[in-house]
Amino acid sequence: MSATKRPRLSVIGTGYLGATHAVCMTELGFDVIGMDVDIDKIAKLGSGEVPFFEPGLAELLRKNLDTGRLTFTTSFADVADFADVHFVCVGTPQKKGEYAADLSYVDAAFAGLAPHLRRRALVVGKSTVPAGTAARLADLLTSRAPSPEVELAWNPEFLREGFAVEDTLRPDRLVFGVRSGWAEQQLRAAFAPVIDAGTPVLITDFATAELVKVAANSFLATKISFINAMAEVCEAAHADVTMLAEALGYDDRIGRKFLNAGLGFGGGCLPKDIRAFIARAGELGVDQALTFLKNVDEINTRRRQRVVDLALELVDGSLAGRKVCVLGAAFKPNSDDIRDSPALDVAENVQRCGADVVVYDPAATDNARRAYPGLVYAGSAQEAAREADLVLLLTEWAEFREIDPSALRQVVARPRIVDGRNCLDPTVWRAAGWTYRALGRP
Numbered sequence: 001m002s003a004t005k006r007p008r009l010s011v012i013g014t015g016y017l018g019a020t021h022a023v024c025m026t027e028l029g030f031d032v033i034g035m036d037v038d039i040d041k042i043a044k045l046g047s048g049e050v051p052f053f054e055p056g057l058a059e060l061l062r063k064n065l066d067t068g069r070l071t072f073t074t075s076f077a078d079v080a081d082f083a084d085v086h087f088v089c090v091g092t093p094q095k096k097g098e099y100a101a102d103l104s105y106v107d108a109a110f111a112g113l114a115p116h117l118r119r120r121a122l123v124v125g126k127s128t129v130p131a132g133t134a135a136r137l138a139d140l141l142t143s144r145a146p147s148p149e150v151e152l153a154w155n156p157e158f159l160r161e162g163f164a165v166e167d168t169l170r171p172d173r174l175v176f177g178v179r180s181g182w183a184e185q186q187l188r189a190a191f192a193p194v195i196d197a198g199t200p201v202l203i204t205d206f207a208t209a210e211l212v213k214v215a216a217n218s219f220l221a222t223k224i225s226f227i228n229a230m231a232e233v234c235e236a237a238h239a240d241v242t243m244l245a246e247a248l249g250y251d252d253r254i255g256r257k258f259l260n261a262g263l264g265f266g267g268g269c270l271p272k273d274i275r276a277f278i279a280r281a282g283e284l285g286v287d288q289a290l291t292f293l294k295n296v297d298e299i300n301t302r303r304r305q306r307v308v309d310l311a312l313e314l315v316d317g318s319l320a321g322r323k324v325c326v327l328g329a330a331f332k333p334n335s336d337d338i339r340d341s342p343a344l345d346v347a348e349n350v351q352r353c354g355a356d357v358v359v360y361d362p363a364a365t366d367n368a369r370r371a372y373p374g375l376v377y378a379g380s381a382q383e384a385a386r387e388a389d390l391v392l393l394l395t396e397w398a399e400f401r402e403i404d405p406s407a408l409r410q411v412v413a414r415p416r417i418v419d420g421r422n423c424l425d426p427t428v429w430r431a432a433g434w435t436y437r438a439l440g441r442p
């Protein structure tokens with residue numbers, strides 16, 4: 001255990017990242033205050049309700065509220081009074097009509113907190129930001145905080161939705177971008193239980209810490225688009241990309257993870273992070289270094305069109321008046337997040353081609369309905385598939401993998417399916433009488 005006294009923590013921004021961080025840091029033994037400008041979100045969290053779907057988080061929230069060590073507020077003054085280390089976890093979405101990141105929430109969080117910082121404190125940025133942002137925010141803190149002893153650190157977060165609790169309690173590494181030994185000490189104290197469990201710590205400058213996150217997400221996106229590019233080649237060469245991925249994965253240098261070909265990546269991170277990275281590289285005068293990421297983005301979006309094309313092929317070239325069942329709305333399973341969801345993008349495009357689309361998702365229906373009110377939603381896969389001319393499986397929920405093809409065949413009008421995630425066994429589905437098509441496999 002570190003010699004530095006256990007700091008009291010604040011978490012500013014209680015979305016997927018911040019809410020999980022606040023709950024998990026309490027679980028690790030700290031006193032934590034969570035803060036958000038959204039009154040509804042704070043009211044829900046304070047009463048033990050998680051405002052989004054994340055496995056295991058609600059139970060952990062209630063358990064930690066009961067300890068009395070986790071509280072929530074909407075006031076920056078409360079946060080500044082309470083905590084020694086402040087984690088800023090607000091979102092950095094893509095700017096409308098541009099590639100660059102929208103930093104308005106980060107700027108607002110720092111501007112809101114700084115004037116209340118009247119004693120020594122460390123402010124830790126966790127949001128994903130373009131390189132150079134931390135240096136600018138450090139100046140902002142120095143000029144606006146009443147205390148001269150306020151410092152900034154950058155600590156990128158790598159958690160995956162659906163595994164957020166596990167990734168926060170047991171991260172595979174900690175990256176601390178700091179400018180002083182004191183800042184490092186504070187961070188080591190704030191993560192003492194995680195560090196004591198053997199997690200590697202890397203101490204870097206601000207810019208490197210900022211870049212680690214976008215570089216990691218760029219690599220992951222590139223890996224997915226690589227296998228999806230191979231899927232395009234497999235389709236032309238009549239090869240099977242799922243076997244190709246398995247065979248590649250045995251090479252330790254390559255690894256099997258993130259080689260699942262299909263409809264490609266979406267969500268609140270990978271797509272906007274690679275675009276913001278391209279934009280920032282342009283500003284830094286090194287746009288050529290990241291030209292390949294444009295290609296990664298294009299390969300990814302091409303897969304969405306490919307599913308629409310496969311759908312058209314299966315219904316003899318016209319979707320007009322066809323009933324199409326879409327299984328999946330979330331950008332990935334075990335999440336209700338529909339930001340840049342490939343599934344909903346395809347659903348909307350199929351509808352634009354004249355089809356009557358009925359969508360079912362185990363967790364994301366409410367969010368999908370709000371964002372895509374023009375689509376029709378069902379309460380189960382069976383209901384969505386009733387009288388369907390075509391089924392599109394677009395998010396690989398375990399529930400969909402377990403569907404009995406013979407039972408589903410009883411409810412559809414025509415047994416035709418596009419497996420957009422390569423998650424079904426073609427042999428089993430074909431044996432049950434289905435016309436089965438997938439991406440990158442015969």
Ligand code: UDX
Pocket residue numbers: 157158159160161162217220224257258259260261262263264265266267268269270331332333
């Ligand atoms: C990602 C990073 O993994 C995480 O480290 C970072 O902190 C935030 O961004 P997340 O967006 O939660 O996490 O999802 P992830 O599990 O990475 O999946 C991203 C997308 O890629 C999903 O749409 C998923 O369906 C897709 N994907 C993933 C594939 O298409 N194929 C794969 O092999 C893996």
